[in-house]
Amino acid sequence: MPTTSHTRADSRAMPLAVSVLGLAIFCLHTTEVMVAGLLPSLSAGLGVSTTAAGNLVTVFALGMVFGGPALTLALMRAPRKPAMIMMLVLFLAGQTLGALAGAYWVMVLARVLTALATAAFFGLAASVCAGLVPPDRVGRALAVVFGGFMVANVFGLPLATFIDQLMGWRAAFWTVDVLVALCLVLVLVTVRSPAAPGRPDLRAELSVFRSGRLWGAFTTNALLIGGVFATFAYLSPVLTEVAGFGAAVVPLLFVLYGVGTVIGNVVLGRLADAHTMRTLWLGGVVLAVLLGLYALVASNQALTLVALFLLGFTGLPLNPAMASRVMRLSNSGALVNTMNTATICAGVTLGTWLAGLGIDAFGYHAPMWVGALLAAGALATLLVARIADRRPFWRA
Structure with missing residues (x-):
């Protein structure tokens, strides 16, 4: 995160540190999402229902919601590089605990620890990234960092699912442990601390949260990604129980979803x-319509393939636009970015919880309907923002 060199800041090429941060996000996000591909094995191995295993996604999100901002506040006066290293070490501890878990409550504790580390690291990474490039390239730099999310869906999630089928879910957890350890070394080597870190102004950091527009942006982000995860968290049983795919094919289907996220991340x-705003409007409309249609055609395997790719293309790749909007309404500080992550995770919590209730009551078509309703709610918040700004909704 060096910012003392104008040469680097003015360079049109992305600094290497941006790619390293993206790799770190890949490692951390793989743990967040891989539960979706391990649900049957975790359910059997921990002796709990599929819904309870799915709630491990919710637990992770709750840890990021409540623990991330508090941990970021505690790290406000710490240099950013040591803070990121501490978060990676904490993540390793939690991931190791999860790999060794013999009871459900131990796995819950492991998910909380990894969630705390992930939330704080995300905020630090986004803040560092924004300081490495000129303002007109922040969106592209964030796309590289958040590309870790997308690559985790292309390679991390399918790889974890494949390892689970080959050697069991514990082996999948240990694999992520090794990847995070490697990432920690790369961060140590490539990310440099500022020459003279300034003393953070906590009052200034907190003052931006008085903005109603900022909280409106947080709400939009929470509902959009909550809608995505309402479906994503239960994709594995939906693909096998509704579409009738064999379990051995599921990793390949996750690859298709992930390819959509990578392409969408480049475009969006x-x-x-x-x-920014046009991207959010169009993405929200497509997402709401797509999830509703997916619910109607989920038993058709050919249309399911199309839906998976489009869901990947339209869902998580909205992250750079969401983050850019938040920074424009506030600042690029770690606390703001961590709060953005926390509110998104609140949406993930809501989405996965409602999807789980829907499955219990109506079956495996429910997650898509829940996701469509949340995406429609996000569009409503964008409309309120446009009315408040007294500008046409199509303006950026």
Whole structure:
């Protein structure tokens, strides 16, 4: 995160540190999402229901919601590089505990620890990333960092699912442990601390949270990603129980979803800087319609393939646009970015919880309907924001 060199800041090439941060996000996000591919094994191995195993996604999200901002506040006066290293070490501890878990409550504790580390690291990474590039390239730089999310869906989630089928879910947890350890070394080598870190102004950091527009942006982000995860958290049983795919094919289907996220991240990341609001509007509309249609065709395997790719293309790749909007309404500080992550995770919590209730009451079509309703709610918040700004909704 060096910011003392104008040469680096003015360079049109992305600094290597940005890619390293993206790799770190990949490692951390793989643990967050891989539960979706391990649900049957975790359910059997821990002796709990599929819904209870799915709630491990909710537990992770809750840890990020409540623990992330508090931990970031505690780290406000710490240099950013040591703070990131501490978070990676904490993550390793939690991931190791999860790999050794013999009871459900131990796994819950492991998910909380990894969630705390992930939330704080995300905020630090986004803040560092924004300081490495000129303002007109923040969206693209964030697309590289948040590309870790997308690559985790392309390679991390399917790899974890494949390892689970080959050697069991514990082996999947240990694999992520090794990846995070490697990432820690790369962060140590490539990310440099500022030459003279300034003393953070806590009052200034907190004052931005008085903005109603900022909280509106947080709400939009929470509902959009909550809608995505309402479906994503239960994709594995939906694909096998509703569409009738064999368990051995599921990792390949996750790859298809992940390829959609990578392509979407490239396209939407470039649009995030110049057309932030248009990107969010279009993405929200497509997401709401897509999830509703997916619920109707989920038993058709050919249409399911199309839906998976489009869900990947439209869902998580909205992250750069969401983050750019938040920074424009506030600042690029770690606390703001951590709060953005926390509110998104609140949406994930809501989405996965409602999807679980829907499954118990109506079956495996419910997650898509829940996701569509949450995406529609996000569009409503964008409309309120446009009315409050007294500008046409299509303006960036």
